[in-house]
Amino acid sequence: xxxxxxxxxxxxxxxxxxxxxxxxxxxxxxxxxxxxxxxxxxxxxxxxxxxxxxxxxxxxxxxxxxxxxxxxxxxxxxxxxxxxxxxxxxxxxxxxxxxxxxxxxxxxxxxxxxxxxxxxxxxxxxxxxxxxxxxxxxxxxxxxxxxxxxxxxxxxxxxxxxxxxxxxxxxxxxxxxxxxxxxxxxxxxxxxxxxxxxxxxxxxxxxxxxxxxxxxxxxxxxxxxxxxxxxxxxxxxxxxxxxxxxxxxxxxxxxxxxxxxxxxxxxxxxxxxxxxxxxxxxxxxxxxxxxxxxxxxxxxxxxxxxxxx
Amino acid sequence: xxxxxxxxxxxxxxxxxxxxxxxxxxxxxxxxxxxxxxxxxxxxxxxxxxxxxxxxxxxxxxxxxxxxxxxxxxxxxxxxxxxxxxxxxxxxxxxxxxxxxxxxxxxxxxxxxxxxxxxxxxxxxxxxxxxxxxxxxxxxxxxxxxxxxxxxxxxxxxxxxxxxxxxxxxxxxxxxxxxxxxxxxxxxxxxxxxxxxxxxxxxxxxxxxxxxxxxxxxxxxxxxxxxxxxxxxxxxxxxxxxxxx
Numbered sequence: 001x002x003x004x005x006x007x008x009x010x011x012x013x014x015x016x017x018x019x020x021x022x023x024x025x026x027x028x029x030x031x032x033x034x035x036x037x038x039x040x041x042x043x044x045x046x047x048x049x050x051x052x053x054x055x056x057x058x059x060x061x062x063x064x065x066x067x068x069x070x071x072x073x074x075x076x077x078x079x080x081x082x083x084x085x086x087x088x089x090x091x092x093x094x095x096x097x098x099x100x101x102x103x104x105x106x107x108x109x110x111x112x113x114x115x116x117x118x119x120x121x122x123x124x125x126x127x128x129x130x131x132x133x134x135x136x137x138x139x140x141x142x143x144x145x146x147x148x149x150x151x152x153x154x155x156x157x158x159x160x161x162x163x164x165x166x167x168x169x170x171x172x173x174x175x176x177x178x179x180x181x182x183x184x185x186x187x188x189x190x191x192x193x194x195x196x197x198x199x200x201x202x203x204x205x206x207x208x209x210x211x212x213x214x215x216x217x218x219x220x221x222x223x224x225x226x227x228x229x230x231x232x233x234x235x236x237x238x239x240x241x242x243x244x245x246x247x248x249x250x251x252x253x254x255x256x257x258x259x260x261x262x263x264x265x266x267x268x269x270x271x272x273x274x275x276x277x278x279x280x281x282x283x284x285x286x287x288x289x290x291x292x293x294x295x296x297x298x299x300x301x302x303x304x305x306x307x308x309x
Numbered sequence: 310x311x312x313x314x315x316x317x318x319x320x321x322x323x324x325x326x327x328x329x330x331x332x333x334x335x336x337x338x339x340x341x342x343x344x345x346x347x348x349x350x351x352x353x354x355x356x357x358x359x360x361x362x363x364x365x366x367x368x369x370x371x372x373x374x375x376x377x378x379x380x381x382x383x384x385x386x387x388x389x390x391x392x393x394x395x396x397x398x399x400x401x402x403x404x405x406x407x408x409x410x411x412x413x414x415x416x417x418x419x420x421x422x423x424x425x426x427x428x429x430x431x432x433x434x435x436x437x438x439x440x441x442x443x444x445x446x447x448x449x450x451x452x453x454x455x456x457x458x459x460x461x462x463x464x465x466x467x468x469x470x471x472x473x474x475x476x477x478x479x480x481x482x483x484x485x486x487x488x489x490x491x492x493x494x495x496x497x498x499x500x501x502x503x504x505x506x507x508x509x510x511x512x513x514x515x516x517x518x519x520x521x522x523x524x525x526x527x528x529x530x531x532x533x534x535x536x537x538x539x540x541x542x543x544x545x546x547x548x549x550x551x552x553x554x
C-alpha cells in the first residue's frame with residue numbers, strides 16, 4: 001500500500017500545485033481587472049454609465065503598437081468610457097480582412113486605397129482621418145547604393161535595384177508593404193533577385209534585419225525613431241508627399257454581419273475618441289519628450305488631400 | 310553579448326522587485342499552461358491507456374494520427390482554433406477569441422496528443438506478462454488499470470513534462486488566439502516577441518531568462534518527484550501483497 005500512496009502523492013502534489021496556481025491567479029487576475037474597471041467610471045466624469053457590452057476588439061497595425069502610442073491612448077479611452085479595448089496588432093492586410101469578415105469591431109489602419117474598397121463594399125462605416133506620419137527610406141550609413149539626398153523615393157529605389165544593394169521588404173501585406181510595392185511600381189521595377197529579401201515580419205523586426213544585414217528598407221518614421229538607438233541605419237530619403245502614411249479609424253458595419261456580436265456602440269465610441277480634440281493633442285505630443293520630435297501628426301477634421309503641403 | 314548580460318541583470322532586478330507587470334505575465338503564463346496541461350492529462354492519460362490495452366479496427370490509423378499530433382505545429386493549431394472562435398466561425402457567438410480561455414483551448418490541443426502518445430508508449434513498454442499476472446492475481450478491471458498506471462508512472466510523468474514543456478514554450482497559438490493583449494492575454498513567450506519587435510532587447514532577454522527559469526522550476530519539480538518514485542525498492546513484493554490482503 002505504501003507505493004500506492006506514493007504514486008497518489010506524486011500526482012496529487014502536482015495537481016494541487018497546479019490548482020493553487022490556477023485558482024490563485026484566477027482570483028488575482030480578475031480581481032485586478034475588476035479593480036481597474038471599477039475605477040474607470042469614477043475617473044471619467046463625462047461618461048458615468050457603464051456600457052452593457054464592454055469588450056471592443058480593435059484591429060490595428062504593428063506601427064501603432066510598436067511605437068507605444070496605443071499604450072498611452074488605450075488606457076485614456078478605457079478610463080473615459082468604461083469600455084475594455086482589446087488591441088490586436090497585425091499587418092494592415094490582416095486587420096482589413098478581419099474587419100471585412102466582422103471578426104473585429106473597429107479598425108485603425110493606414111492603407112487608404114484598400115480601406116476605400118471596404119467602404120465601397122459597405123463592410124466598414126464611419127471612416128475618419130486620424131493622423132499621419134511619414135515613410136522614410138533608411139539604410140546603412142555607408143550608403144552602398146548612393147541614394148542619400150535623392151529627392152524621389154522611386155528614383156532611390158531604381159538606384160538600389162541598379163546596384164543590387166540589399167533591400168529588406170516587410171513582405172507581410174501590411175500598409176508599409178503595400179506602400180513599398182506602390183513605390184516599386186512607380187519606379188517601373190519588378191523587384192526580384194538575391195538582393196531583394198522579404199522578411200515577413202513586423203516593422204520593428206524588419207528594421208532589425210535591415211540593420212544586421214546592412215540593407216535598405218522602407219519604414220514609418222515613428223517606428224524608426226523609437227528603435228533608432230539599436231539600429232545601424234540612417235535616414236536616406238524623406239519628405240516626399242507620396243511617402244505620407246495616413247491613418248484612418250473606421251468601425252465595422254454591424255448591418256453587414258447579422259447574428260454576429262459586433263460591438264458597434266463601443267466601436268463608435270472609439271472612433272469618436274480618436275478624433276476628439278483632447279486625444280488629438282496627446283497624439284501630437286506623443287514622442288516629443290523622448291525623441292525631440294513627434295512621431296505622429298494629428299489630422300482630425302482635415303481634408304486628406306491637403307496633407308503634406 | 311552585452312544584451313545577454315544586461316538581460317540577466319534586468320531579469321534578476323525584475324524578479325527581486327516583484328515587478329507587477331512581469332508578475333502578472335508570469336502568473337497568466339502559469340495559469341494558462343497549467344490549465345491546458347491539466348486538461349491534457351484528464352483526456353490524454355485515459356485515452357492513452359485505452360489505446361495501449363485495446364485492439365480494434367482502425368487503431369493503427371488513430372495511433373498514427375496521434376503520433377502526428379505530437380509534432381503538431383502550434384501555429385497550425387492557433388489558426389484552426391482562431392477560425393473556430395472568430396465571430397465569423399462556428400463558435401464565434403461564444404465570444405471566446407482573444408481571451409485566456411481561447412489560449413487554454415488551443416494549448417490543450419497541443420498538449421493532449423503529447424500526453425496521449427507518451428502515455429500509450431509508457432503502458433506498452435510494460436512487460437506483456439504483467440497484465441496477465443495481475444489478472445491472475447484476481448484484480449478487477451479497475452485494479453488492473455490502476456496497477457498498470459502505477460507501474461508506468463515514470464513514463465506518464467515524462468508525458469506530463471512533455472505536455473507542459475510543449476505549451477509553455479509555444480508562441481504561435483498563444484499569439485494568434487490570445488492576441489497578446491496587455492493585462493489580459495500577454496504571456497511570457499508573446500511578451501518576449503513584442504519586446505523584440507519594439508527593439509527592447511534587454512527586456513526581451515530578461516523575459517527569456519524568466520521563462521527559462523519557470524520552465525526549469527516546474528520541470529525540475531516533476532523530475533524530482535519522478536526520480537523519487539523510481540527509487541522505491543521492492544515493488545513487486547508489495548504489488549503481490551496488495552492483492553492478497
